[in-house]
Amino acid sequence: MELTTWGLRPVPDGGSVLLSCGARAADRDVDETVLGASWAETRHVLRAALPPFALLTRLDGGVRVSTDELGLRHVYYGRNDRLSLASTSAGAAAARLGRGLDEHAVAVQSLLGWQLGDRTLFREVLKLPAGASAVVDGDGVRVERDADADADGSRHPSMSLAEAVPAAAHLLRTSLSRYLDDHPDAVLQLTGGLDSRILLSAVPPSRRRGLRTLTLGEPTEVDVQIASRPSREQGMSHEVISVRGLQDLSPHEAYESCVRAARRVECMADPLAFAAVSFAEAQIGQGPRLAGLGGEFARGFYHLGRAPRVPVSRAAAAGLASWRMFPNEAAEPGALDPDFRRWSRAVTVDDIFGHLRETGLDLFAATDEFYLAQRVQRWAGVTATAVCISRPVVTPMLDARFISIARALRPADKSSARFLGLLQVELDEELAAVPMDGRPAPVTYARPGVRGTVAGARTSATKLVRKARQRLTGSPRPPVGGAVLAAKVVEHWWAHPDALAPARRCGFVREEWLDRLVSRELEAAPSTVALLVNLVTALDDGLPAGPDHR
Known part of the structure; x- marks a missing residue:
């Protein structure tokens, strides 16, 4: 032993x-x-x-x-x-x-x-x-x-919005107040979005003065400006951390930072994104952190408009994957071996379909469970795992009691952020009237009316157009700092093409595409660079390549 x-x-x-x-x-x-x-x-x-x-x-x-x-x-x-x-x-x-x-x-x-x-x-x-x-x-x-462990929402009693909103508000208020009693130096990660604003609203107004808040971005960005407003008006200490200094890294320094990031996320998440955030975080001291992770589960993350009862099918899973999942972080198709690329799509859709079907729920309820049990657990979890060893991280919206409340709601009550909009109003009606980054104020989701319905439809249409553009062009939006790091990593490969040798022998990447990359004939999308860094890092650490799928 x-x-x-x-x-x-x-x-x-x-x-x-x-x-x-x-x-x-x-x-x-x-x-x-x-x-x-x-x-x-x-x-x-x-x-x-x-x-x-x-x-x-x-x-x-x-x-x-x-x-x-x-x-x-x-x-x-x-x-x-x-x-x-x-x-x-x-x-x-x-x-x-x-x-x-x-x-x-x-x-x-x-x-x-x-x-x-x-x-x-x-x-x-x-x-x-x-x-x-x-x-x-x-x-x-x-x-x-445990024999009584409950991994899905099939056995949870139902709740109405009239019951769920005050229950969730009381839970968050109590949780945040007691945490700040024990950790007055805690920092709230505050963005221009809804989830972190709900956490801020759960902090009693008398406790907000002097509260430390933190936003990643540049002072001129809308997200930062929206986060700065309540911080300034209520006397909070707002810190903005930036990735601007990434531009000053040499290609070798950028590459090494991405390799370190790949190892920290076990080569199972975007190392460019983690490297950029780690670079920004190094500018400040670390301490207890309050994060809004998990709010998407409570607002019907994958719903587009209202949520009718639709059975789970493989065709529905394929549509969900194509429109909501693949456009986010997929490597560009031209970089991958054609047979592997075709096979990848089939097995991934099969996996998604299998996980949706296992819930025993209709499509929209099943996608909520999929988000929690798969995307939050695996995508967010591997990053949370990497940071939880360096600072305490508390996620009030992933409290089992909060999740139980969200699970007990009908998908239609969560869709279009209605539940979270009402929760925001319950916690702090004044903050509920402040618009968010690229979206209307939370009060419009809580009390839609004609104006709110139009605003919600406009937001949904914008999301649909963006997803359609991503699907047609195969160009996922890079994470903060991702484009800068991707360009520098490719520049490192220009100077050191042998560093890509593990990617050449693994059988998943087209050698012709790699040849064109190192000869500067084409550019690589950040999502593709992220996959290559993960593959190279994993294989560089002494592991054999996987078997040939053909």
Whole structure:
């Protein structure tokens, strides 16, 4: 039995250690001192804890590693003929087990930019399910989960908006007030959008003066200006962090920062986006952070207008993927092997369809569950995992109690942000009247009327046009700083074409396209550069290429 803790304090037999910078449960901080003497008692505490967090417990002859109820804090496990393991690093697990790239996982990531289900980018290295534990002992590795764990919304009672709005408002007010009591130095990530504004509105007005808020962007950007207004008017301390300095990085420095980012997100998210945010975050001191992650689940993220009852079908899954998922982070088709590209689309749609069908719900309710159990858990989770070891992160809208309220609503009550609009009005009607970035004020979603209906239709039409343009041109919108870093990474490859050797041998990327890239005959989209950086980083770390899918 071997336990490597990478700098953590030694864990005695029967002892536990959090694999994150703290955790929050039942409106109090969780540390080893509040965990129960038995696993049943400890599990009861952990089930109420906000993600992301994980816990390692030293057993007699083994270890137990447990993740939060949403699975936002990623933990991985696997086995071969010689050993079984659990790890906080998928790449380290793959190297130890001698596993290469998983072609199915590469296929999914080439279109979504992230992973589905329990897959990782590495063959037979799996992600621990939400609310589960991996136990490694003399019998190998096994996954344990509570018998009453509820992974979908099929067993939740219904609630009306009249019941849900005050219940959610009380929950957020109480949660935010008690957190600020314990952590007066907490920083609220404030954007020009709805989710972070709801969190701000849940803070009592008497507590807002001096509250630290943080926005990523440039002072002239609309998102920053909208976030600055309430901060200025209510006496909050507003910090704006910028990625402007990325322009001053050399191509080599930019490339190395993206490789470091790829390793931190286990090569399963956009390393350009994470590198840019990490660059900006380095400008400020780190501390407890309040994040609005999870609000999309409560507003019917994938709904376009009203939400009728539609059964789940493969055709519906394909349409959902084409219009709502693939345009966001897909690599440009011309960069990929044609056979692999065609196969990728088929298996990815099959996967999405399978996850939607597993919920047992109609299409719109199923897409809400898909967003929570897949996109939030895997896409947002891998990034949350990378940052939760350096600062406490609290996500009030991913509180199991808040999720239960959102699940109990009809899709039609969440669609067009009606529930969240009403929640914003309930919490702070004055802030509800302030327009958002590119969208009308939240009050128009709460009380649509003729003006609100027109504004909502205009917003939906704008989104539809943008998605159509992305689909037709195959040009996803790059993340903040992504275009700058992508250009510098390509410039590094011009000077060091051998750095792309792993991408040439993996069989997923067209060699002719790579030749044209390094000879400066074409430009690469940031989403394609992100995929290449992930593939090169994974294979450069000593892993064999995946098997040929043909």
